[in-house]
Amino acid sequence: MVSIPKYYEGKNVLITGATGFMGKVLLEKLLRSCPTVKAVYVLVRQKAGQAPRARIMDMINCKLFDRLRDEQPGFAEKIVAVSSDLTQPELDLSKEDQDILADCINIVFHCAATIRFNEPLKDAMQLNVLATQKMVALAHRMKQLEVFIHVSTAYANCDRAVIEEVVYPPPVDYKKLIDSLEWMDDKLINLITPKLIGDRPNTYTYTKALAEYLVQQECGNLNVAIVRPSIVGASWKEPFPGWIDNFNGPSGIFIAAGKGILRTMRASNNAVADLVPVDVVINTTLAAAWYSGSQRYTRPKSVLVYNCTTGGINPFHWGEVEYHVISTFKRNPLEQAFRRPNVNLTSNHLINQYWIAVSHKAPAFLYDLYLRITGRPPRMMKTITRLHKAMMVLEYFTSHSWEWNTDNVAMLMSQLCVEDRKIFNFDVRQLHWAEYMENYCMGTKKYVLNEELSGLPAARKHLNKLRNIRYAFNTILVVLIWRVFIARSQMARNIWYFVVSLCFKFLSYFRASSTMKY
Template sequence: MSASTEASAIIEFFKRKSIFITGATGFIGKQLVEKLVRSCPDIEHIYLLIRPKRGRNVNDRLKELLESPLFNTARTINPNFEKKIIALQGDILDPNLGLNATDECTLIENCHIVFHSAATVRFHEPLRLAVQMNVASVIKILALCHKMKKLQSVVHVSTAYANCNRNDVAEMIYPPPIQPSKLLDASEWMDDQVLDVLTNKIINDRPNTYTFTKALAEYVISQESADLPIAIIRPSIVGCTWREPMPGWIDNYNGASGLIVATSKGLLRAMIGSNQATADIIPVDICVNMMIAIAWHTGIKNPKTIPVYHCCTGHLGTLTWGKILEHGLGHLDTICMENAISFPHLQFTENRFRYFYLRFLQEVLPAFILDCYMRLIGRKPIFSKICDKIYKNVRTLDFFTTHSWVFPNDNSILLQNEMSDVDQQIFNFDVKDLDWSQYWRIYCLGAKQYLLREDLAHMPQCRKRNQRLKRLQNFLWFTSIALIVKLVFFKSFKFHRILIVFLRLIISVLSTITTKIGVNKK
């Protein structure tokens, strides 16, 4: 390990450096902090911008962050790493980031590297708040960076979908449809209702305020960064960890995580989407390794233009939404969650009429029946509300599950070529060896263990429950078909006998197929 450490140019670059991170309590931010303290032990300080939340002060929130299982490996390697991490009270929505004079002076005098990952990731955030969090915050960060006396590198976390109105997105900053300064001014004085009414017209051909404001933020950087050593990373849909520090770590329901949980519980069964559309999922540890490598490269090269790096997997051409159903959610047959209400099943359809009738039959109607049962036993009905919440969340994904994009990764390849073999190993962001079937198995296990906090020892009971649900589901389906046929067709004795023979034949064939599938799986 010591030889590798001595040979690492990136670890050497971070020695005795002080780092400022925004968004450290977010998914990417947590992973970034963990990777830095685990792989770069000689960092001087890591300053985290944290705001008080729900009655907890910033030190309490920092303590909660560092007590996460995510840091168990780092704690084993370097038990005293917590001393290097300092919480600074602030908020990206406040003037000057909410920093007091002392903390601002500390950053100005000591900070070498800045990672800006704070943002709202809610797709349909009201435009005013999205602008303040994703655009105005960048202006504040840049203003602070201009004051820093030892600054060597700034990395801004954007998204690959900032320019999703284009099919082929280059690693460059595109001009915006509206000047950010005009929108910022309008958000200061315009009435909320007026701004909400105008939102669709303002964002135009982008699907939501998130992608729109992230594009504006990139343009602000191109205009306001002047001679700052700055770079932009554009991750696609960020998923659970692939390898570091433990496989499958996840702490939020965004993106694919929500689909896994809702499907595994039997609450989500249909979505609008194309089985052939590319699903561009990137493991969070890959994203963080690239962020650190970008910070190093920007610091030593100080590029004259702002480099943009795509952090994606779409160029592999191996994962579609259909493949996710096949390789990913297929693991839910064996990795079962507790208290599922039906056997896991999900299908994509591009036909909206088919989607709505599937949703009604498989989600809305069962939720209504379950709520009726809850009322009968004197408990509060919850399933219809959960069903509505899931519906609203998955509908925000329609645009991304029905379209495909090309994200060239030329700059990422060049960056990798600049790294030594040792650094490519320690800060690996090469995804060519990513086995999707294995990754989705890890993802399902991670969702159960880290997100739902379910005991893996209970898996056998969960599997038995799922098998009972499957048998019940099949029984209800066949019974429904039989009743419909009986009501629709003639009730003659002869037809009745033919119907029974026909149904028995179907059941026999299905039983044979199921048996063969079971044998093949074994």
């Protein structure tokens, strides 16, 4: 087979969701590593009065595209912004744009979706299922189409312990559900949602499962592949290590931990944290399109599914995540931290609630009280409330482990030539987690919070100040406990003296034992 860059040569590519986290990386990688691609059409809706083309121009001015800008100064000429709204009939495409896409597109990457876990079912269906149905319908009109790639999630079937690289039938007929949601009011939909999603934790995973089945059922003679990434994190290597641009998923939790706001979290230390770098996902996606497109005449017509995960190949656990996040932010602290970084992971609900009250709500209340006294508006309780909502969404994923089959990913890797394995590397066996997590945390500092490394000395000084405040507070607390509870009670004093004398006896015993050995 031809190499991956050679396959994309002269091709017209269509991307949905190009303004999202993964979509940006896909666009950048495609243009940089396949420089002879003819054009990349991106479906973009008007937002806040800004036209689609203007949105794309703003987007490509970010740091993610710096390397591409240096290597190919005129890359923007290949990007064609097409005005579209995936929630509207016929994707809100003009007749002219429909005809253009139908005539010239060779490859489709359907990445657009709502990633809000708690999205109302009707909205999640609109963006994740109905939009996919419209994209498949548009793909059927494309005369030159070679492959249609649908980006799903590895958690679409998280109600199963073992997840194969196959499309599973959903618990309900998606067509009947679409028809029912048209006449149901929001109150009724919210009432039946828990029953519909069953063992799945949210509407996101449920609707992504429906979308997969829809693609399989309605693709007809289209050449289709599905890529299922797990928890997508910062970049591993490309275009540079640690790039991240949002608070979604674990990134917001890492920042909260680094700021000292997050002190406790319900999670299993031994549960596998199936993080996958965004560049690994994009390389897999581009390779999947290459393989299916190159083999479209010889391979049997079936939907290939790729579980793009790390847990079964290079496992990393939530306890290890916590250790590396905290150690990184202690060495390289975030500016204006609220407290010194320290997080307690527990799988026990009652213990977690206790620590939330002691380590989250009580300090937040006292800090807001201080702000009120000093004439400033309180904000910490609102921050804690938002943080708790984010943690509740992630609890299901930080408390469970899954086993994903990755045979198709291994097969895909084996098809790559030596050069393509270097340029489109998705071999997570090479991933060194300690180095990756440090780059990830530093990426949140540099690219999400826009903190310069020159501010590290001041941040370290602030962290030392917080440590001294903590020591002083603990000392005062011990003195108060002594004065209030122990010094005033003979029984308490007797217990105290007994405990102290016992400690001295143990120390004397160990000292004597060590002397005799010497």
